[in-house]
Amino acid sequence: xxxxxxxxxxxxxxxxxxxxxxxxxxxxxxxxxxxxxxxxxxxxxxxxxxxxxxxxxxxxxxxxxxxxxxxxxxxxxxxxxxxxxxxxxxxxxxxxxxxxxxxxxxxxxxxxxxxxxxxxxxxxxxxxxxxxxxxxxxxxxxxxxxxxxxxxxxxxxxxxxxxxxxxxxxxxxxxxxxxxxxxxxxxxxxxxxxxxxxxxxxxxxxxxxxxxxxxxxxxxxxxxxxxxxxxxxxxxxxxxxxxxxxxxxxxxxxxxxxxxxxxxxxxxx
Amino acid sequence: xxxxxxxxxxxxxxxxxxxxxxxxxxxxxxxxxxxxxxxxxxxxxxxxxxxxxxxxxxxxxxxxxxxxxxxxxxxxxxxxxxxxxxxxxxxxxxxxxxxxxxxxxxxxxxxxxxxxxxxxxxxxxxxxxxxxxxxxxxxxxxxxxxxxxxxxxxxxxxxxxxxxxxxxxxxxxxxxxxxxxxxxxxxxxxxxxxxxxxxxxxxxxxxxxxxxxxxxxxxxxxxxxxxxxxxxxxxxxxxxxxxxxxxxxxxxxxxxxxxxxxxxxxxxxxx
Numbered sequence: 001x002x003x004x005x006x007x008x009x010x011x012x013x014x015x016x017x018x019x020x021x022x023x024x025x026x027x028x029x030x031x032x033x034x035x036x037x038x039x040x041x042x043x044x045x046x047x048x049x050x051x052x053x054x055x056x057x058x059x060x061x062x063x064x065x066x067x068x069x070x071x072x073x074x075x076x077x078x079x080x081x082x083x084x085x086x087x088x089x090x091x092x093x094x095x096x097x098x099x100x101x102x103x104x105x106x107x108x109x110x111x112x113x114x115x116x117x118x119x120x121x122x123x124x125x126x127x128x129x130x131x132x133x134x135x136x137x138x139x140x141x142x143x144x145x146x147x148x149x150x151x152x153x154x155x156x157x158x159x160x161x162x163x164x165x166x167x168x169x170x171x172x173x174x175x176x177x178x179x180x181x182x183x184x185x186x187x188x189x190x191x192x193x194x195x196x197x198x199x200x201x202x203x204x205x206x207x208x209x210x211x212x213x214x215x216x217x218x219x220x221x222x223x224x225x226x227x228x229x230x231x232x233x234x235x236x237x238x239x240x241x242x243x244x245x246x247x248x249x250x251x252x253x254x255x256x257x258x259x260x261x262x263x264x265x266x267x268x269x
Numbered sequence: 270x271x272x273x274x275x276x277x278x279x280x281x282x283x284x285x286x287x288x289x290x291x292x293x294x295x296x297x298x299x300x301x302x303x304x305x306x307x308x309x310x311x312x313x314x315x316x317x318x319x320x321x322x323x324x325x326x327x328x329x330x331x332x333x334x335x336x337x338x339x340x341x342x343x344x345x346x347x348x349x350x351x352x353x354x355x356x357x358x359x360x361x362x363x364x365x366x367x368x369x370x371x372x373x374x375x376x377x378x379x380x381x382x383x384x385x386x387x388x389x390x391x392x393x394x395x396x397x398x399x400x401x402x403x404x405x406x407x408x409x410x411x412x413x414x415x416x417x418x419x420x421x422x423x424x425x426x427x428x429x430x431x432x433x434x435x436x437x438x439x440x441x442x443x444x445x446x447x448x449x450x451x452x453x454x455x456x457x458x459x460x461x462x463x464x465x466x467x468x469x470x471x472x473x474x475x476x477x478x479x480x481x482x483x484x485x486x487x488x489x490x491x492x493x494x495x496x497x498x499x500x501x502x503x504x505x506x507x508x509x510x511x512x513x514x515x516x517x518x519x520x521x522x523x524x525x526x527x528x529x530x531x532x533x534x535x536x537x538x539x540x
Contacts, residue, residue, distance in 0.1 A: 175454035
């Protein structure tokens with residue numbers, strides 16, 4: 001019965017799979033975005049950054065909510081920022097950044113250093129659902145703040161896709177397992193094409209070197225989704241939340257609510 | 270159109286064309302498939318059956334495994350078949366059938382009549398890996414055997430999609446909630462390390478608890494868990510509970526295997 005009540009309370013977030021947001025906006029005037037940093041579109045095939053390309057990360061000291069500091073990983077062409085509202089338990093993260101993929105990342109990261117087991121969970125809210133579809137909020141574990149650090153994360157995209165993804169070696173390529181949910185358009189409505197279900201909540205659990213993705217799609221209790229991924233850790237790691245617009249020089253905004261960060265396994269909720 | 274540029278869409282369409290072409294080539298020459306019963310392909314836009322179109326079910330009086338009987342719901346143009354292997358608690362179902370969708374269904378159904386709550390689960394494989402992508406094996410709870418019956422079902426498709434679908438009112442269009450999973454770099458078979466390769470579910474289940482129907486799933490061997498919210502559907506007792514398969518090709522047979530089938534007359538036993 002609990003499941004039923006939760007499902008009834010959860011506002012089911014649905015949006016068209018094929019929307020305007022697939023078209024990346026142009027970069028701000030005067031900003032020179034290299035070709036390799038453009039996202040996939042009807043007129044451009046997305047490619048990895050050049051093999052030797054890096055930008056230093058930029059750290060802003062000072063605590064924010066549960067986290068010890070903030071970093072613009074990979075020094076995006078426009079700086080990021082964040083705020084925390086204790087009343088609504090919501091982080092607002094503003095970030096540009098070409099992506100969190102391939103052999104290097106650009107995103108705004110709120111982090112603390114932790115050892116041992118960790119449970120993380122959050123609810124992602126998009127202030128503007130029509131923003132670029134491939135933007136993503138991440139719950140992420142990293143070795144360092146370098147743009148090509150080893151890392152593993154759970155991420156929710158603007159288009160509803162959720163993945164667990166990881167870079168097993170520093171400077172290596174990313175691997176993922178990705179989950180999508182949608183329904184067919186309803187007869188007698190104006191709906192065109194499949195309608196995406198955006199998850200209610202996502203989580204990730206670190207238990208030793210096993211990392212398990214958790215999802216609640218429609219208000220059902222958070223549950224493990226897929227198999228855990230083995231990712232080697234040595235001592236303390238950076239733990240936190242982040243956001244990338246998937247647009248090199250365009251700052252977009254994500255809201256991340258009810259963030260759970262606990263120094264134990266089994267607390268994803 | 271932009272979506273045609275997406276490698277996954279192009280690849281999926283290419284496979285659909287190939288497999289649909291191959292399947293049509295095997296069709297018995299004497300059978301005429303109406304246009305409305307053709308599946309979606311770049312050459313054809315799939316449509317619903319005509320609103321007044323129905324075929325009576327054909328029941329074979331053949332008990333099989335835990336099921337009382339077998340029926341070709343919607344009497345596909347070619348009859349279906351089924352066999353049971355007690356060692357693997359495994360059912361192999363062969364069926365044609367245009368679809369289980371829109372206002373009416375065509376599929377081979379192995380069923381028993383039940384009342385109360387139900388837990389039903391199976392591990393699904395497709396013996397022909399190159400079969401039509403939209404073929405589906407389903408765990409189906411239906412009011413009746415007529416082709417347009419109210420029903421709730423969970424189904425695993427050849428192309429990997431899993432859904433919870435329901436026809437809330439007889440002879441009306443089905444609604445669903447669909448789940449698709451894939452991996453970039455983590456599964457064999459990708460054209461490039463960044464290609465999305467489909468992950469097929471390890472096991473699926475359906476639980477009836479009163480009027481609530483819940484999809485259960487294990488994607489990669491993790492414990493079976495509810496996926497998404499339950500849907501509400503009221504069925505009169507007794508109703509039909511069972512397993513089925515449709516090739517999604519009106520007159521072409523294909524097969525699915527449903528193994529380690531669990532069927533219990535209570536909720537909370539999906540495993």
